[in-house]
Amino acid sequence: MIIQDLMTISSQKEIAQNIFEMKLNGKLVGEITSPGQFVHIRVSDSFEPLLRRPISIAEMNPEKNEMTIIYRAEGRGTSLLSEKREGDVVNVLGPLGNGFPVEETTAGQTAVLIGGGIGVPPLYELSKQLTAKGVNCIHILGFESDQVVFYEEEFAALGETHIATVDGSNGTQGFVTNVMSEIADDFETFYSCGPMPMLDAVQKAYVHKKGFLSFEQRMGCGIGACFACVCHTNENATDQTYVKVCSDGPVFPAGVVQI
């Protein structure tokens, strides 16, 4: 169930250049049903900035009523969020959307998780849940440079982890696709989150595989009422069918959304 919760910040730290990890405590955590869901955060008590910020959930701990979000302080809203400190209270709406289907991969099978930049965080909880049930996870994480690489060790603790950086300062030089071409093709499913061109490349490379992609789109309400975040689907030739990223997604089976 979607609730609006006043969550308390239990920790906030910069884990890479302008990349922040924030841990939040509140009853909303008990409502999270799948990795890949997101929350809508009000970053200010005033109406400047006006809209909430959609941020994916990177990790959850229902026993402690705690969740982790990882975000890039880029615009005004996320910069304001990065200035908040431990003990501060944040107005959070969520959990929102439908996450990655963990049940699509069974114990003993292999899943490839491909993330780009700030699309990496939701893959962490996904990998934790998949590995916990006996799935072998291979992670391919793409970043601009070593300065913005995060959670390399955390992912490595869960399974085989490959890093790609555009400038070659960490791991393979280039994009996640450069690593993908070197990975054995004997896996069952892929899960991906990142910028649209990356999702496009991943989908094309693994067209013969079962996969799930998480999309991003500018949002208004975050709950499906305003129709701001629509994407066209591949359902018919007229390109007139659509889905709402916030409430139908953000995760869709590969091939459903027109990229």
Next chain:
Amino acid sequence: MNRLAMTLPGLELKNPIMPASGCFGFGKEYGNLYDLSQLGAIMIKATTEETRYGNPTPRVAETSSGMLNAIGLQNPGLQGVLNNELPWLEKFDVPIIANVAGSETADYVEVAKQISKAPNVQALELNISCPNVKCGGILFGTDPEIAKELTAAVKAVSAVPVYVKLSPNVTDVKAMALAVEAGGADGITMINTLVGMRLDEKTGKPVIANKTGGLSGPAIKPVAIRMVYEVSQVVTIPIIGMGGVTCVQDVVDFMSAGASAVAVGTANFVDPFVCPTIIEQLPARLDELGIDHISELVGRSHRV
């Protein structure tokens, strides 16, 4: 005594607070969050005769204390609304105001004729002010004579009272208000969004795919208050005011300016519980103002 009850043509309102059209979908999303029967009414998303798929994305952009949108009246069409949206809302004890849009007079007339017969539709809101569609909308909303004729045509077929939603994107809003009143409008809703644009800081190009969008949110409240103030002095039909309402004081301001009820739009995106919160806080605010019944607020800015 219900201190918040208001009676308007076709509408027995438990309170004068209602979500504005376009900001509340067809109610389902918010109906999962709280009991919609708490609301005074619901202004549902614009309905056109045919299914509309809306504008390309990005469709929204944030601005200073506001937002731009160019959704493009995306909706499942008249039959979709009649079959799949309105029946679901029947379980709530709340009047529905159906927002009617079209490209030409015949479209408006057809939608009005059919949707006004739905059991829970108590009034129509004639959308002649959407700034984001190429045909219809803004053309009907900026020419007084055309607006008057359209109002009369819809009134002739509607089974329920007709409110006309005025655009702020005109030189003389009073002339538009008088025109629709002369056309037989039972009430006026105002204002719709102001046409605006935001450019990308890096590329210098418009952020919204449609280039321009409708500006809403707290940034437009002073414009809306001024227009309600002006129009309420020249027409005799009631006004439902809106534009940047976020809190209980904004409701007091709109009613003081001359509105008989108030719609909440963009604030629903910031706080999905904003409407029930305002309704809950209204009695205490009336106490603070020394007012017994909310109707005493209406138009007090004009009184000597």
